[in-house]
Amino acid sequence: MKRFMMIMFLISGMQLSILSFANAREPDAIIDIWPGRAPGETTRETGRPLPRRPSENPPATRVKNITRPQLHVFQPPAEKRNGTAVLIFPGGGYSYVVTDKEGSEAAEWLNQLGITALVVHYRTKQQKTPTPQTNQKLPPFSERPLQDGQRALSLVRKRAKEWGIKPDQIGVIGFSAGGQAASLVTTRFKDRSYKPQDKVDDVSCRPDFSLLIYPWRLLDEKTGKLNEVITVSKKTPPTFLAHAHNDSATPLSSIQFYTALKQNGVGAELHIYETGGHGYGMRPVENSNVDTFPSRAEDWLRQRALIPSRKH
Numbered sequence: 001m002k003r004f005m006m007i008m009f010l011i012s013g014m015q016l017s018i019l020s021f022a023n024a025r026e027p028d029a030i031i032d033i034w035p036g037r038a039p040g041e042t043t044r045e046t047g048r049p050l051p052r053r054p055s056e057n058p059p060a061t062r063v064k065n066i067t068r069p070q071l072h073v074f075q076p077p078a079e080k081r082n083g084t085a086v087l088i089f090p091g092g093g094y095s096y097v098v099t100d101k102e103g104s105e106a107a108e109w110l111n112q113l114g115i116t117a118l119v120v121h122y123r124t125k126q127q128k129t130p131t132p133q134t135n136q137k138l139p140p141f142s143e144r145p146l147q148d149g150q151r152a153l154s155l156v157r158k159r160a161k162e163w164g165i166k167p168d169q170i171g172v173i174g175f176s177a178g179g180q181a182a183s184l185v186t187t188r189f190k191d192r193s194y195k196p197q198d199k200v201d202d203v204s205c206r207p208d209f210s211l212l213i214y215p216w217r218l219l220d221e222k223t224g225k226l227n228e229v230i231t232v233s234k235k236t237p238p239t240f241l242a243h244a245h246n247d248s249a250t251p252l253s254s255i256q257f258y259t260a261l262k263q264n265g266v267g268a269e270l271h272i273y274e275t276g277g278h279g280y281g282m283r284p285v286e287n288s289n290v291d292t293f294p295s296r297a298e299d300w301l302r303q304r305a306l307i308p309s310r311k312h
Contacts, residue, residue, distance in 0.1 A: 027072035074107035082114035083166035091176025101281035171209035179215025218253035232260035238267035244276030
């Protein structure tokens with residue numbers, strides 16, 4: 001009888017977990033990143049969700065064909081806000097944006113810490129006539145997400161007072177391809193990747209801190225070294241990195257990024273978990289403790305006074 005009750009308890013817990021993912025919270029606001037069409041675009045499409053994958057439980061939402069990038073704003077309760085903000089760059093190989101598993105679910109976690117979270121629905125690969133990159137040295141298909149990220153940082157900083165944000169406490173977090181985009185935003189803040197549009201672009205697009213979670217393809221495939229466009233310097237913001245040893249998107253990306261930060265005297269923290277694979281977002285992985293990375297990130301944020309210390 002006890003064994004039966006335990007099984008029923010576990011099944012009930014799984015059902016509640018699945019239900020919580022299925023009933024994800026809607027954003028408090030949706031903001032266009034660009035005043036009109038984004039650079040080089042001929043359309044303004046917010047994207048189309050792909051069919052859910054039957055093998056996923058709980059499922060994840062993937063949105064493709066985005067040409068009108070937007071910020072989905074998630075605010076913690078007013079009495080809990082601490083002035084810190086984080087822009088979230090979901091993964092998806094630039095073909096789509098994983099809006100919940102690596103987006104709104106991360107926003108819920110950040111909101112619990114009193115952080116204003118903004119999910120970046122950046123532009124994805126064009127299926128028919130891709131716009132050629134202006135900077136051919138950038139990783140393939142990364143220029144448009146970089147443009148959207150730089151513009152988004154400036155926009156959030158410009159509107160910081162409106163959202164109760166401290167303009168010197170704005171960071172980024174990126175997962176997978178979103179981690180690559182976030183790493184470019186983190187390191188290429190001196191050079192705008194687009195022609196300035198308005199007064200928003202007069203505002204700095206440098207993040208104050210960065211969290212890169214299993215970032216994708218930071219290395220030059222020919223040399224095995226950090227890609228030359230990821231220009232780590234003494235002015236690069238402090239960075240937290242997490243990766244799995246058995247990730248097919250090699251953790252050497254994170255190790256070499258961390259090494260560059262160390263060599264430049266930039267504050268950094270690196271966690272390599274033996275198991276966990278790739279693409280887990282905020283969700284647990286069987287036979288792995290990789291889902292503890294948010295706790296490690298919280299400790300790092302506390303050490304940097306970006307969230308309040310725990311009450312004893």
